[in-house]
Amino acid sequence: xxxxxxxxxxxxxxxxxxxxxxxxxxxxxxxxxxxxxxxxxxxxxxxxxxxxxxxxxxxxxxxxxxxxxxxxxxxxxxxxxxxxx
Amino acid sequence: xxxxxxxxxxxxxxxxxxxxxxxxxxxxxxxxxxxxxxxxxxxxxxxxxxxxxxxxxxxxxxxxxxxxxxxxxxxxxxxxxxxxxxxxxxxxxxxxxxxxxxxxxxxxxxxxxxxxxxxxxxxxxxxxxxxxxxxxxxxxxxxxxxxxxxxxxxxxxxxxxxxxxxxxxxxxxxxxxxxxxxxxxxxxxxxxxxxxxxxxxxxxxxxxxxxxxxxxxxxxxxxxxxxxxxxxxxxxxxxxxxxxxxxxxxxxxxxxxxxxxxxxxxxxxxxxxxxxxxxxxxxxxxxxxxxxxxxxxxxxxxxxxxxxxxxxxxxxxxxxxxxxxxxxxxxxxxxxxxxxxxxxxxxxxxxxxxxxxxxxxxxxxxxxxxxxxxxxxxxxxxxxxxxxx
Numbered sequence: 207x208x209x210x211x212x213x214x215x216x217x218x219x220x221x222x223x224x225x226x227x228x229x230x231x232x233x234x235x236x237x238x239x240x241x242x243x244x245x246x247x248x249x250x251x252x253x254x255x256x257x258x259x260x261x262x263x264x265x266x267x268x269x270x271x272x273x274x275x276x277x278x279x280x281x282x283x284x285x286x287x288x289x290x291x
Numbered sequence: 292x293x294x295x296x297x298x299x300x301x302x303x304x305x306x307x308x309x310x311x312x313x314x315x316x317x318x319x320x321x322x323x324x325x326x327x328x329x330x331x332x333x334x335x336x337x338x339x340x341x342x343x344x345x346x347x348x349x350x351x352x353x354x355x356x357x358x359x360x361x362x363x364x365x366x367x368x369x370x371x372x373x374x375x376x377x378x379x380x381x382x383x384x385x386x387x388x389x390x391x392x393x394x395x396x397x398x399x400x401x402x403x404x405x406x407x408x409x410x411x412x413x414x415x416x417x418x419x420x421x422x423x424x425x426x427x428x429x430x431x432x433x434x435x436x437x438x439x440x441x442x443x444x445x446x447x448x449x450x451x452x453x454x455x456x457x458x459x460x461x462x463x464x465x466x467x468x469x470x471x472x473x474x475x476x477x478x479x480x481x482x483x484x485x486x487x488x489x490x491x492x493x494x495x496x497x498x499x500x501x502x503x504x505x506x507x508x509x510x511x512x513x514x515x516x517x518x519x520x521x522x523x524x525x526x527x528x529x530x531x532x533x534x535x536x537x538x539x540x541x542x543x544x545x546x547x548x549x550x551x552x553x554x555x556x557x558x559x560x561x562x563x564x565x566x567x568x569x570x571x572x573x574x575x576x577x578x579x580x581x582x583x584x585x586x587x588x589x590x591x592x593x594x595x596x597x598x599x600x601x602x603x604x605x606x607x608x609x610x611x612x613x614x615x616x617x618x619x620x621x622x623x624x625x626x627x628x629x630x631x632x633x634x635x636x637x638x639x640x641x642x643x644x645x646x647x648x649x650x651x652x653x654x655x656x657x658x659x660x661x662x663x664x665x666x667x668x669x670x671x672x673x674x675x676x677x678x679x680x
Binding site for chain 1 (some may be wrong): 352562
């Protein structure tokens with residue numbers, strides 16, 4: 207389940223998100239996440255959560271949907287012994 | 292699993308890499324030899340990487356040497372080059388181990404985990420391995436060596452030496468051989484100092500080596516020596532030096548990207564700006580070019596050992612060396628432009644490009660690109676059909 211702060215990080219990078227809202231199944235590319243926005247979103251996530259997403263997880267699957275990206279982020283937070291904010 | 296099928300365990304290399312990393316800055320400062328790294332390589336059996344398992348080696352292939360070389364050179368280019376030069380001596384010993392005496396010699400060197408240095412430079416012939424100006428005098432069943440060399444990497448710490456010299460009873464400078472000598476059979480006098488711009492841990496002062504060895508310590512002489520050089524020594528040198536340079540440049544690129552990705556880097560640079568991105572892209576392309584050439588050359592080396600002396604193969608290996616030296620050097624130079632003066636040019640910066648620039652400056656000078664291009668040009672005249680290896 208996506209939390210509000212994570213959705214707040216995503217929104218500025220999704221040009222077409224409009225009023226439809228975000229959920230786990232939201233396809234990030236369809237909502238306007240191009241490769242440059244993906245890099246900027248990555249920096250925003252790493253800064254906000256104080257983590258580094260390993261290179262081998264920086265792939266199309268991770269950035270497929272809001273849910274797939276959240277799964278990676280929350281998993282890394284848990285592995286670091288922090289509860290996802 | 293049969294021993295012949297076992298593979299070197301690259302996970303055990305981490306301990307060596309830790310030693311290399313821990314001492315790299317100090318050795319660059321003092322121009323000292325990386326003794327800790329050497330001992331760690333020895334302890335892990337890596338000095339015998341290329342030797343068959345039945346001799347106590349790891350049974351590795353040339354591809355494995357290139358892998359280890361790249362990983363070492365990411366931490367310290369000098370250590371990578373020391374390792375590959377030793378591996379090249381070992382490859383020559385293994386290549387020539389056909390008779391019982393030569394097999395005993397290989398078992399002795401590998402079993403005792405000896406570090407073998409090469410003595411291939413000469414005051415008048417440079418590093419041309421097909422001519423020699425120093426005699427090997429016959430004295431009953433022994434051969435007397437009196438060899439002066441302006442550059443001998445690791446001369447103060449080597450357990451043995453592979454020495455290029457005139458063949459026994461040679462009448463001309465082109466009758467050459469390669470002879471092995473244990474340190475205990477030689478009086479080794481170090482001549483001169485070692486204070487280079489870069490590659491400072493690759494401590495290579497001049498030396499005079501005098502002593503005698505059994506006649507059976509001649510690996511290959513005259514025609515056999517020529518074949519050893521053209522079919523093993525030269526291509527392996529070009530492969531392994533190129534792997535080291537690629538490792539050094541890849542390490543510099545890794546440190547640069549990590550820095551740019553950090554908060555500090557992003558606060559100082561327009562990391563998503565097109566100028567920076569296109570420069571990163573070009574540097575990556577340089578590394579990809581060398582990596583592709585290196586893989587192709589390693590494949591040719593392993594699959595077509597009988598054709599390595601041909602003009603197309605020699606041209607391809609020469610081109611690898613020149614390309615790797617030029618591109619790896621240019622890559623690191625461009626990284627300095629990307630990160631700028633503070634992170635890129637100063638000693639003590641976490642990106643450590645300053646040392647990489649100095650180290651890689653030696654690449655075009657090591658077996659000089661100019662000389663190699665002339666040789667490749669000469670080969671081009673012998674290959675009208677332009678057969679690409």
